[in-house]
Amino acid sequence: MVLVMGLQRMLCGVRRLPPTHTTSPPSCVAGFHVASTEPDTQYHQIKDSVSGKVREIAYKKTSGPKDVGLVYIPGFMGHKGGGKPLALHPFTQQYGFPYVRYDPSGLGESKGLNKTETLFSTWLEDAAQILEHVTEGPQIIVASSMGNWITCHLANKVPDKFLGIVMLAPAINFHHRYKKVLFSQLHPEALKKFMEGEIVKLYSPDYGEFPLKNEQFEAMQKYEVNLDKGNIQLTCPVRIIHGMKDKDVPHLESLTLVSALQSQDVHLTYLKESGHTLNDPASLEVIFDTILKLDHQIHHPHEEPPS
Template sequence: MVSMLKTPQGRRIAYHKTDGVGPTVVFLGGLKSDMEGTKAIHLEEWARTRGQAFLRFDYSGHGESSGTFEDGCIGDWHEDTVAAVSALTEGPLVVVGSSMGGWQALLLAKAMPERIVGLVTIAAAPDFTEDSYWAGFDDAQKAALEAVGYVDLPSDYMEPYRITRRMIEDGRKRLVLRTPLSLPFPVWFLQGTEDTAVTSETAIKLIEHADGTDMQLLMVKGKDHRFSDQFCLKLIETKVEAVLKASEVA
């Protein structure tokens, strides 16, 4: 049964928590995804099998949490993440972030570096509101964003995204590739070469920009943004286990 958490901002966040030994593995989903996605459920089953503490949740405006997607922005979802992690977990964390959740994972690493001991990202999409959306808007879209307050963008994976002016403006306050980004713990970045939502260039830019002594990028030929077939799920599982093991001896 889903549980609910009220955040300091008054939002209601739906979550599932699995008790077990630490570090707690926290899954952060992508834009317009929810905690019932294939990767989140697979990792929860993996965690339960090995007795590992695990947390998955829906950002506000996603899944079973309160609010609407169109009213949200990167900063709101960062607040949701900090609230969920602070209230529902204790001790060290290994964070797994998918797509927009990869950006959220990097923001969490900046917000509470003392708690994170490992990181795995899957098609991480840092700064996408600026580098993908805003950079890709034509003059008509920029004008519509100013006049109407939103534009609708097609997606290869679901119904169109409604991107608001607030999301773009808030995203500029949350950029992580323009300032130093310290990741002083074991890190794996996973990326499919056939991903049309997040390019391989983004993955390379991230690993080149971030600062850390145990950081690896794995490009997986032929895999797309979903990264959720059996091969990819096993790969994610393996890399989370590798990060957990590395964190024990660090």
């Protein structure tokens, strides 16, 4: 059964959930050492099957006694140093989750490609490699924005890794809308360069400066996901969190996504006062609580989640 949660929050705002993530860790992680510093950056090498060029994906990995890990898949131009993946580090340490976050090719500390050389297929391969070769055992995937589009494709590539998914402001097939925005806002001269395949540098207060090429969007077309009812072959539990003040991805698109997912265990939570990034304290509290309840359900499928 598909359960849509949080619709009443449209009228009354965000319901402050009990701060479960600030209480003592569960007994299964008693005595586990919580690191006070950031883990060292490590690198995973990927050799391109066509060009033979080697790139190195930077990642940070922490251990934990739990048998279910967390892996964070960032959105468009996102990386392991963003607000949400950083906030997840102390949370996963407190509750004993093994945790992996990484920089997609061309971003952060990753090496071998620059931003303008990367395509959707590059980032898809990055995520698949991290899941297959860096994470250990089954995972709860926490994906942000475009990372959810990548996740939809990964489900067929590495299904054994998927125990549950927390989708944050999912941006499936976002390239159509993004190009429309570019066409409406770019100066005619910049738009001409963009359409001719040249690099156009853009700036966003939320994301800083980033270069774009038309090729990146054209290459996304072959990865479009059919959002017809039941077409997305994700069968594990899915939790979707979307801010109603999201200016990048309309929150009602998540309703379409709920219908497209094959899973019968889907919850959709709307946060009235949150935007696209979901990295404010209230949104993070909901994300943490959602992960804990999903983990409880995975281990105790016939019990009610803790309130």
